[in-house]
Amino acid sequence: MAELLDGVSEIDWSALDHAYGSAERVPLWLAAMTDPATSADALSDLDAAVYHQGGAVYSAGAAVVPFLIRFAMDTAVPERVDILELLTRFAALHNQMREPWTSRPAALACRTALLAAFDGLRRLLDEPDPAIRGGVVEILVELGERADDVVHELIRRIPGETDPTDYVLALGTVGGNAAAAWLARNTPPPGDPRRLAFLVAARRIDREAVPAEEMLAARRRGARTSRRLAGPRDRVRPGGPDSTGAGGHDAVAPTRFQLCQVLSAFGAAALPAQPELTALLESDQPRLACTVLGGLGPAASDARPTLSLVAGRDGRGAAAAV
Secondary structure: OHHHHOOHHHOOHHHOEEOOEEOOOHHHHHHHOOOOOOHHHHHHHHHHHHHOOOOOOOHHHHHHHHHHHHHHOOOOOOOHHHHHHHHHHHHHHHHHOOOOHHHOHHHHHHHHHHHHOHHHHHHHHHOOOHHHHHHHHHHHOOOHHHHHHHHHHHHHHHHHOOOOHHHHHHHHHHOOHHHHHHHHHHOOOOOOOOHHHHHHHHHHHOHHHOOHHHHHHHHHHOHHHHHHHOOHHHOOOOOOOOOOOOOOHHHHOHHHHHHHHHHHHHHHHHOOOHHHHHHHHHOOOHHHHHHHHHHHHHHHHHHHHHHHHHHHHOHHHHHHHO
16 A cells, blocks of 8 residues: 555655644654554544644644545545544534634645545545445535535435435535425425434524424434434533433423423534523523533533523523533
8 A cells, every 4th residue: 555655755744743743753654554453543643643632724734634535535544434534623624713724824735635635535425334425424514615516416315325314414514505495305204213304404504494393293203313413523412312300301391301302412503493492491491401501512602692591590500501
């Protein structure tokens, strides 16, 4: 697999930097990633250095992304799923950063490399391994510059997927009129366990498209798939939707309890559901809303007005949500 390293020696890595200083060890990590015996540790070291905690793109990160893409496209490379996950974080970083970081040369070079690889990444959707296909979808949804093409690919491939949940949710994340229209035409009927994913995707695009009552009904019938409705970055923490701490509330107020479970399972996608969340707070069960905010994790920072209302009504519940 020596060809995977073509071009590595042409870069002056000592002139580039990562989280721990000079990037001179990057070529060693890349070489070790081609060997199954050392690939996992090498990728871990590379990840910790060139991506670190995100927030900005290091010069070494921009230089290494084209090689990561090359590795991900070669079926002989070990740890491909984890390489795709690292590429996903680089792709998402562009959408998370603010100026001046998004306009810095390293950030622009990283984005250019990802966009240039779009067609090659799209071909990975034909691979038989669902983990590879899922990893590629996570990258593509972050490439907003190619949103129309991503929607087209997802719509084209959903019918051939045994479990299309990840593709359907990705369609809702990318959004747009074509995605919304396709979801409206193809949402399964009540009773179909796939229905909840379609409703969540539609609501991500337009919160008015799906009434809360429909989601509640689909949640009851599609409980086994509901935990997948939050993406990797929105995943509900332990103690979330199925351990609300509400005790006997299920018998006392089943509708509110179920709504709490639904909103928690949605993760960050629940944030547009402020009217429903506020209704929980105005009920006699404000602690249920605290559970929702706890399930949102870091995304709860976008719900500070609601959190403040919780604090005013029930200090102990607010503390639990933070």
